Amino acid sequence: MPSVQRLGLVASFVLASALARGEEHDYLFYDLGDLGCTDPYANEAYDITDTGIIAGYGIESGCPLQNHAILWENGRMTDLNGTYSGVVKSARGISEANVIVANALPEGEPWPKDVVIRDDLFIPVTLPDGCTLHGSANDINAHGTLVAGECITDQAFRLPILYSTEDGEAISLGLLLGCLAEDFWGCANGVNNNGVVTGTIWCNDDPARGFTWVDGQITEIPNLVGGKGVTGAAINNNNLIVGEAQVADGDYLAMSYNLNTGEMTVLGSGRADAVNDRGSAVGRIILNLSAVHGILFEDGIELDLSVFFPGELEGNNRPHAINNYGWIVGHAEAEESDDWHSWLLVPVYDKGDYDGDTDVDHQDFQHFQRCFAADPYTNGTLHVGCSVFDFDDDVDLDLDDYAAFQSAFTGPTAPNNNPNGPG
Ligand SMILES: [Ca+2]
Ligand SMILES: [Ca+2]
Ligand SMILES: [Ca+2]
Ligand SMILES: [Ca+2]
Incomplete structure (x- = not known):
């Protein structure tokens, strides 16, 4: 990981708990801090890996690091610019291989472009023939394939594109049937490890049209819950897509669409923006212009996440991503100051069950080994996520906790163990 600026900022947290329709969820809240700017400093966390590495960006006109892409790891913030000759402005996605897609302004060039950041190297994204790109990469899979919005052609079409870092090949995903090319705006939002893409297209002044792209074929997602358009916001590795379905003018529902079975499910009110491999989705409900509440859609439950935020952030918070252990990142706007804060919510699972699949195996x-070996353990803080192994709640991990872990060990056959989960 690049480490041009590594400040020892340790996230603050508060413990919150709430009941959601009879089921109990607890989260640890982490404010992801800032880079030490004096004026109100804004930042936005976009994506998170299963190892808890978070990508995003900072924005604030008075800060020397304004519009810089940022990485957070264990509460520490890093400027992603490294040795880049221009400005890396915004990191939109990070893969489980720690490869990052970002939006950068190359030195001396007028428009931002997408770059891939791998092992401190900055690799520019080439484009399909006939396209210029204003950087807008949205997602990257474990194989280094990324998707972006805007192939802008001479005719000003905006076509979704796919780019492979393995062979450097870029392709345009094409037009939907029935769309007039001169009235077309398309954006690819997600790509999974199977190479399946989802996104949203607007054309002919129609409502939004979600699409999938599989093996060179672009197909519209049908709106199976009635009404008007749908969007394709994200896709998981089981080919489950989430987004929103418009059921009437100005009336939207969060939905999921299973590409394998063709089933569409209403998740609840609002919209869904991200989904993990367990099928847990996060999104938001817009109550009014200054009241946006983050929502978790999980196992048929619709949980308002606002109750897990400190008071000044509880009224306006928006998730962007959820990892396979249920860790959620996003940003929130403070009520009085309007400061933006990036945040992380880490679920509180039963002791020993790091991945939250109801066993200790x-x-x-x-994860116990990693937490046990990491530094520091005796200064009154634990690494993010590691308190699940602090069985005696004395804010250390020592042999007492190890003995308790052995006692709690159930093996992988505990009731309700989720076979689809990562472990
Ligand atoms: Ca477990
Ligand atoms: Ca302990
Ligand atoms: Ca101890
Ligand atoms: Ca397990």
Whole structure:
């Protein structure tokens, strides 16, 4: 990871808990801090890996690091610019291989472009023939394939594109049937490890049209819950897409669409923006212009996440991503000051069950080893996520906790163990 600026900022947290329709969820809240700017400093966290590495950007006109892409790891913030000759402005996605897609302004060039950041190298994204790009990469999969919005052609079409870092090949995903090319705006929002893409297209002044792209074929997502358009906001590795379905003018529902079975499910009110491999989705409900509440859609439950935020942030908070262990990142706007804060919510699972799949097995033990070995343990803080192993709640991990972990060990056959989960 680049480490041009590494400040020892440790996230603050508060413990919150709430009941959601009879089921209990607890989260640790982390304010992801700032880069030490004096004026109100804004930042936005966009994506998170299963190892808890978070990508996003900072915005604030008075800060020397304005519009810089940023990485957070264990409460520490890093400027992603490294040795880049221009400005890396915004990191939109990070893969499980820690490869980042970002939007950068190359030195001396008028328009931002997409770059891939891998092992401190900055790799420019080439484009399909006939396209210019204003950087807008949205997602990257474990194989280094990324999707972006805007292939802007001479005719000003905006076509979704796909780019492979393995062979450097870029392709335009094409037009939907029935769309007039001169009235077309398309954006690819997600790509999974199967190479399946989802996104949204607007054409002919119609409502939004969600699409999938599989093996060179672009197909519209049908609106199976009635009414008007749908969007394709994100896709998980089981080909489950989430987005919103418009059921009437100005009336939207969060939905999921299973590409394998063709089923569409209403998740609740609002919209869904991200989904993990367990099928847990996050999104938001817009109550009014200054009141946006983050929502978790999980197992048929619609949980308002606002109750887990400190008071000044509870009225306006918006998730952007959820990892496979249920960690959620996003940004929130403070009520009085209007400061923007990036945040992380880490679920509080039963002791020993790091991945939250209701067992304590060898997969959890891998995390126990990592937490046990990491530094520092005796200064009154634990690494983010590691308190699940602090069985005696004395803010250390020592042999007492190890003994308790052994006692709690259930093996992988505990009731309700989720076979689709990561471990
Ligand atoms: Ca477990
Ligand atoms: Ca302990
Ligand atoms: Ca102890
Ligand atoms: Ca397990």
